[in-house]
Amino acid sequence: MSETRVCPECGSSRIKFDRKSGEWVCLDCGYVFDEPAVDMGPEWRAFDSDQMEERARTGAPLKETKIRKGLTTVIDTHNRDMRGSAFSPTTKAQMYRIRKWHKRTTVSTSMERNLAVALNEIRKIGSYLNLPEGILEEAAALYRKAVEKGLIRGRLIEAVVAAVIYAICRIYGIPRTLDEIAEASGLPKKDIGRTYRFLVNELDLKVPLTNPIYYVPKFASALGLSGEVQEEAIRILQKAIEKGLLSGRGPTGVAAAAVYIAALMKGERRTQKEVAEVAGVTEVTIRNRYRELKKELNLPVNA
């Protein structure tokens, strides 16, 4: 949060706070900043989920996400007043307009309710997977887009949320596998995958294919390996990418093999089983990738 803001559109530093809309606006080109003008976050910090629950004093109760909590009102269409006599044409027209707007505002709140449930779910999965705040914001934005396009109908909110999070993670290079998302959301992998593909199609998302390098730090730290090993593994992967060895291969398998080899080379040996465990693949896959990498890059692994 620096004081000297610069407009990303035109480079001007003449940024002003617009009280009406509550946003920061560039005076030269009218660019509106994304960030909320007010820090909506809590003034306290929580270091684990227990503290989070303990310290939070706002927000919806976690257990009680009942959709029908609000009362609903419907205006009838009899066009009679309380004594049963018919409305005059003027009143009738007025009532028509009232009904119209009543309906419209009700529809919009049902969307809000949908969004509220989804946001709750996003937070839940996000905290389970330790996702950064910005990613959750992006996920929420994408979900909103999906709702506006009417893509939720006939689908579980949870499934859409999981798919959205998976997509955002891939777009931003946060290494989370479909398996992890499935576990966090309690939904079968199959459903999430299907919904994910649907969203990618409908929303024209451009999702880059996962770079195995993203997984290296994750696996290495889970195995307690040094930074040197990480660097070596990344070097191996870069060479493999140059040689086009990775097409069609699962990114986790390749990353796991690279970490395994790097550990071997740096004398921090881990068994294939251990590596397979943290990577969520089998030993056999690691062996196959290992064989390919060793042969194609003729690596100096003691044999």
Place this chain on the structure above:
DNA sequence: AAGACGAAAGTGGTTGA
């Protein structure tokens, strides 16, 4: 005895007719 290796059969998902 544990880990590494590789062959063979099985599985779930994608693709193209």
Place this chain on the structure above:
DNA sequence: TCAACAACTTTCGTCTT
């Protein structure tokens, strides 16, 4: 909609440390 297909898993026997 169905069959072919590639990647990956499971299982199991053998070899190495």
